[in-house]
Amino acid sequence: MxxxxxxxxxxxxxxxxxxxxxxxxxxxxxxxxxxRHLAACRDCFAVAEFESAYLxxxxxxxxxxxxxxxxxxxxxxxxLFGERRPEP
Amino acid sequence: MDPANRxxxxxxxxxxxxxxxxxxxxxxETGIVAHSSDAQRHAFEREALPHLDxxxxxALRLSGNQALAEDLAQETMLKAFRAWHQYRPGTNVxxxxxxxxxxxxxxxxxxxxxxxxxxxVSDIESFTVFPxxxxxxxxxxxxxxxxxxxxxKAIDALPDEFRESLVLSDVEGxxxxxxxxxxxxxVGTVKSRIYxxxxxxxxxxxxxAVEMGYIKPxx
Numbered sequence: 472m473x474x475x476x477x478x479x480x481x482x483x484x485x486x487x488x489x490x491x492x493x494x495x496x497x498x499x500x501x502x503x504x505x506x507r508h509l510a511a512c513r514d515c516f517a518v519a520e521f522e523s524a525y526l527x528x529x530x531x532x533x534x535x536x537x538x539x540x541x542x543x544x545x546x547x548x549x550x551l552f553g554e555r556r557p558e559p
Numbered sequence: 560m561d562p563a564n565r566x567x568x569x570x571x572x573x574x575x576x577x578x579x580x581x582x583x584x585x586x587x588e589t590g591i592v593a594h595s596s597d598a599q600r601h602a603f604e605r606e607a608l609p610h611l612d613x614x615x616x617x618a619l620r621l622s623g624n625q626a627l628a629e630d631l632a633q634e635t636m637l638k639a640f641r642a643w644h645q646y647r648p649g650t651n652v653x654x655x656x657x658x659x660x661x662x663x664x665x666x667x668x669x670x671x672x673x674x675x676x677x678x679x680v681s682d683i684e685s686f687t688v689f690p691x692x693x694x695x696x697x698x699x700x701x702x703x704x705x706x707x708x709x710x711x712k713a714i715d716a717l718p719d720e721f722r723e724s725l726v727l728s729d730v731e732g733x734x735x736x737x738x739x740x741x742x743x744x745x746v747g748t749v750k751s752r753i754y755x756x757x758x759x760x761x762x763x764x765x766x767x768a769v770e771m772g773y774i775k776p777x778x
Contacts, residue, residue, distance in 0.1 A: 490754055494728070496735050521689050521699050525761055526729065528702040532710040533730040538615035542629050546611065546636050550600055 481508045485515050493523055603643050610653045611636060613731055614660055620726045621664045623672050623715050631668050635660040654737045661723065661741055669719070678716045680759045687758065688765045691777050701774035705764055713763045721756035728753050 485508040491497050492505045509516045614635055619628040638659050639646075646655060692699065714722060714730075723742060727733045735753070739746045768774045 490757065491735075491750065494735070496750075517693065517697055518689050521692070521697060524699040525702060526757075528699065529710065529729050529757075529760070530732075532705070532707045533714070534707060535612070536616055536619075538611045538632060539629065542615065542632060543608075543611060546608070546633055547604070549633070549637060550603065550640055 482512060482515055485509060485512070486518065489519055489522055493519070493526060599643060600640075603640050606648075606652050607636065607639055607643070607646075607656060610656050613653055614656050616730060617657060617660060617723075617726055618664070620711075620714060620730065621661070621672075621719075621723060622668055627668060627671060631660065631664060634663050634667075638663065651737065654733070654741055657727070657731075657733075658741045677718055678713075678759055678763055680718060680721055680755050686762050688761050691765065692774065694777070696774055701768045702764065704771070704773040705768060709767060710764065713760055713767070716763070717756055717759060721752055721759065724749060724752040725756035725760065729757070 481504070485492075485505050488497060488501060488505050492502060495502075497505065509519050611632065615628060615632045618631040618635070619625065622628045622631055635656060639656055642659075646652065689697075692701070714725065717725060720742070724738060727738045727741060728735075733741070735746050735749045738749045738753075742749065744752075765774075769776050
């Protein structure tokens, strides 16, 4: 990957911080630095677009499934009456 | 690109007692949940029970099995109920429940997890997928052809510490700080696990897409 060779112009740093950037986990200053770099560097921008699409994909493919209703009832029952826990 | 902050719910750090797992893990002589006052039960039902869905989803990915996940989720909620006096109102109840879940899984359920063919993260993490597809599919459209079930299967094949970090981050949307507290490792370790888990999963999905003919490998 060409990123490995591009150690100047902030590519390396932007790459290292890319996930934290996409996750909204950087400080304001760090976030702004990465944002500015991506706006100026076409190669890094393309990587960021790809990784961002990947994360959206994983999120979309892991549906927000609900706990089964019978489990909810079972738990409510044990809260109310006390019940033996399932034996491991 | 102006990435939306994917985390919609940065919460305050959970005030989980460090000694919590041990004390909550003990069960009474009879194994029966003690009757508590109605007020306590109502508070628990109001504040903790709405997180049962998240508890169950994580239990399912940790245990890899519907029946085990149900037992694990129930066990978690009952332990939490017994330890409800330790919970400080206003703190992050979801992270607190997930901490109990993780400890219960590790202490009592992990050995019962069905054996899966585990992905060796070290073997594949040095490969990045983007260079393989930048000419043909730089937007990663090939991902869209992979169905839910195969993504979940690929997640289930990740080793424990990577799977739990990825599930908490990418399925449940928890912050690095919350994950650090739940998994009891420094934030830097969480960051590195999430990075490696995502890259490993991406590689597995890419290889699968090639195998299925969704994308042609680079010559």
